[in-house]
Amino acid sequence: xxxxxxxxxxxxxxxxxxxxxxxxxxxxxxxxxxxxxxxxxxxxxxxxxxxxxxxxxxxxxxxxxxxxxxxxxxxxxxxxxxxxxxxxxxxxxxxxxxxxxxxxxxxxxxxxxxxxxxxxxxxxxxxxxxxxxxxxxxxxxxxxxxxxxxxxxxxxxxxxxxxxxxxxxxxxxxxxxxxxxxxxxxxxxxxxxxxxxxxxxxxxxxxxxxxxxxxxxxxxxxxxxxxxxxxxxxxxxxxx
Amino acid sequence: xxxxxxxxxxxxxxxxxxxxxxxxxxxxxxxxxxxxxxxxxxxxxxxxxxxxxxxxxxxxxxxxxxxxxxxxxxxxxxxxxxxxxxxxxxxxxxxxxxxxxxxxxxxxxxxxxxxxxxxxxxxxxxxxxxxxxxxxxxxxxxxxxxxxxxxxxxxxxxxxxxxxxxxxxxxxxxxxxxxxxxxxxxxxxxxxxxxxxxxxxxxxxxxxxxxxxxxxxxxxxxxxxxxxxxxxxxxxxxxx
DNA sequence: TAGATTGTTAATCGATTAACAATC
DNA sequence: TAGATTGTTAATCGATTAACAATC
Numbered sequence: 001x002x003x004x005x006x007x008x009x010x011x012x013x014x015x016x017x018x019x020x021x022x023x024x025x026x027x028x029x030x031x032x033x034x035x036x037x038x039x040x041x042x043x044x045x046x047x048x049x050x051x052x053x054x055x056x057x058x059x060x061x062x063x064x065x066x067x068x069x070x071x072x073x074x075x076x077x078x079x080x081x082x083x084x085x086x087x088x089x090x091x092x093x094x095x096x097x098x099x100x101x102x103x104x105x106x107x108x109x110x111x112x113x114x115x116x117x118x119x120x121x122x123x124x125x126x127x128x129x130x131x132x133x134x135x136x137x138x139x140x141x142x143x144x145x146x147x148x149x150x151x152x153x154x155x156x157x158x159x160x161x162x163x164x165x166x167x168x169x170x171x172x173x174x175x176x177x178x179x180x181x182x183x184x185x186x187x188x189x190x191x192x193x194x195x196x197x198x199x200x201x202x203x204x205x206x207x208x209x210x211x212x213x214x215x216x217x218x219x220x221x222x223x224x225x226x227x228x229x230x231x232x233x234x235x236x237x238x239x240x
Numbered sequence: 241x242x243x244x245x246x247x248x249x250x251x252x253x254x255x256x257x258x259x260x261x262x263x264x265x266x267x268x269x270x271x272x273x274x275x276x277x278x279x280x281x282x283x284x285x286x287x288x289x290x291x292x293x294x295x296x297x298x299x300x301x302x303x304x305x306x307x308x309x310x311x312x313x314x315x316x317x318x319x320x321x322x323x324x325x326x327x328x329x330x331x332x333x334x335x336x337x338x339x340x341x342x343x344x345x346x347x348x349x350x351x352x353x354x355x356x357x358x359x360x361x362x363x364x365x366x367x368x369x370x371x372x373x374x375x376x377x378x379x380x381x382x383x384x385x386x387x388x389x390x391x392x393x394x395x396x397x398x399x400x401x402x403x404x405x406x407x408x409x410x411x412x413x414x415x416x417x418x419x420x421x422x423x424x425x426x427x428x429x430x431x432x433x434x435x436x437x438x439x440x441x442x443x444x445x446x447x448x449x450x451x452x453x454x455x456x457x458x459x460x461x462x463x464x465x466x467x468x469x470x471x472x473x474x475x476x477x478x479x480x
Numbered sequence: 481t482a483g484a485t486t487g488t489t490a491a492t493c494g495a496t497t498a499a500c501a502a503t504c
Numbered sequence: 505t506a507g508a509t510t511g512t513t514a515a516t517c518g519a520t521t522a523a524c525a526a527t528c
Contacts, residue, residue, distance in 0.1 A: 056484085056485065056486085057485075057486075058485080068485095072485090072486065072487065072488085073487090073488085075487095076486090076487060076488075080486080080487065082485080082486050082487080083485085083486070084484075084485055084486040084487075085483075085484045085485050085486075086484080086485070086486085087484085087485065087486080088486090
């Protein structure tokens with residue numbers, strides 16, 4: 001984006017800001033775009049791994065199976081990251097996407113429920129890749145309390161509130177049985193955390209806490225697969 | 241839907257079918273609708289659990305936080321499941337949604353990779369709820385081969401092809417390390433299976449096999465959470 | 481400069497919502 | 505019958521794609 005254009009844009013934003021009447025106006029980014037950002041993150045890492053330093057929207061669109069137009073449109077929600085005639089600098093773009101997604105914000109996280117799912121998550125490189133630090137797990141089973149899983153120790157669930165403060169935990173990952181989700185949710189709503197990644201399948205009532213919740217329903221994905229497979233089998237049959 | 245209307249609809253479909261020139265014409269259901277079906281499935285189970293026998297689109301919309309209009313629109317993609325002045329019969333609607341999603345199709349599934357993630361999935365009630373039968377796991381580690389996990393036994397990965405035929409396995413769930421995903425994918429592309437639920441994060445090249453693949457990128461969900469949390473923290477700061 | 485490719489606007493497409501006649 | 509609520513059409517909204525001027 002040219003300097004002139006950028007200034008014009010900022011001026012029009014300033015106008016908008018006054019109209020809307022609040023200080024922190026930021027043109028809202030559509031949910032559709034936000035949901036695609038993690039995909040850009042993944043493909044950019046792939047490009048870096050491959051040693052690519054430069055990529056055009058056309059190339060990236062081929063890799064990702066989307067239109068080049070969409071890529072340019074998406075990225076421009078956050079600013080002009082590319083350069084006409086050249087494309088995008090992979091490292092710079094990656095840095096920007098990371099900034100936007102809060103990678104490197106250095107979030108501290110804890111896992112409640114040190115069963116198979118909790119262990120699988122903590123044992124994966126997922127958190128490290130995204131700059132999230134898992135600093136503790138919690139469980140009720142004496143068999144696991146005190147053990148180390150991945151990079152973190154398992155504490156007694158009764159110490160939850162205390163340890164959240166002690167470690168400065170910002171994000172809690174719920175991988176405990178559905179039956180106890182509500183109770184832990186209640187306790188968390190009174191803690192100074194900012195986000196919950198909820199695998200329990202139970203809707204959490206967190207009142208006015210302002211905690212951001214991301215619910216994961218992994219079974220939904222299985223059902224989509226079953227739907228597609230059922231469709232395929234049906235149409236295969238009809239062809240005969 | 242009245243009988244007259246239904247006949248008119250079928251007649252117009254017949255016309256469309258001729259135009260399109262293929263036998264198995266079925267008005268395509270939009271991806272947006274399909275992605276919502278599993279949610280309907282979940283909420284209908286919840287209603288059944290609560291002992292409700294009847295529900296209106298207005299009630300359901302309140303529960304699910306969507307518009308009643310959308311619910312009626314969605315359900316009508318598959319036929320008139322409700323009744324004017326009454327609403328929807330919960331059990332009937334549930335049965336229909338299950339039919340559409342292939343629940344009770346009796347899919348047989350196997351898990352490749354009997355680690356924490358594989359164990360967590362097999363140990364959950366997810367498959368049973370959706371009428372999917374996990375009949376086997378596969379792994380390379382002698383420490384787990386021969387053991388029973390959940391309802392199924394762990395076999396040596398070398399027996400994969402053989403057991404797929406023996407058990408009539410239709411869906412394979414990949415929870416093995418990324419590094420071996422490609423190799424197993426290649427082997428599976430030659431097997432008579434219909435679907436792969438892929439947790440490896442590796443894009444699978446299955447050629448012309450016609451196997452349906454559902455890729456799960458659980459980390460994307462974590463990033464969305466981080467984005468929201470980062471947004472919240474930023475705007476909280478600005479308020480000060 | 482000529483070629484390439486972005487940023488951005490306008491056009492298209494699809495999905496959601498509103499409204500209401502049909503009908504239980 | 506009167507009231508309720510669907511099924512369905514039309515209106516709105518948002519997201520994607522196409523096109524091209526700007527510019528590196």
